[in-house]
């Protein structure tokens with residue numbers, strides 16, 4: 001047994017390893033792409049509305065902006081206050097084909113000194129937090145951004 005891997009949000013991403021993709025939706029009338037996915041109606045102000053169809057987003061994009069989180073956010077952010085705060089990077093990535101900017105954490109070990117605006121990054125599976133023990137606990141999965149060419 002190992003920790004059960006459960007997406008922290010259902011239907012925002014799928015698969016593991018090289019097949020891992022973020023999932024958005026595309027309007028069949030105006031081709032606008034939404035992430036987080038929009039399943040109710042097209043939000044384009046000039047569109048009369050069409051069917052929203054799930055689409056996998058591009059795996060790679062370019063850094064639009066980035067920063068790091070050097071202090072613990074207030075509650076309801078979930079973290080173990082007994083442990084020292086571990087800074088993480090936040091990266092906003094422009095997906096050219098979708099005309100979207102998607103925010104996400106940098107992969108573990110990536111710091112702001114590794115990053116630059118315009119750098120190519122790819123989406124990879126990540127773990128947001130873990131509950132319980134290694135045998136019966138849960139790993140809450142999410143996506144991370146990682147510079148291309150970096151192998152975990």
Ligand SMILES: [Zn+2]
Pocket residue numbers: 027028029030031032042043044047048049050
């Ligand atoms: Zn539309």
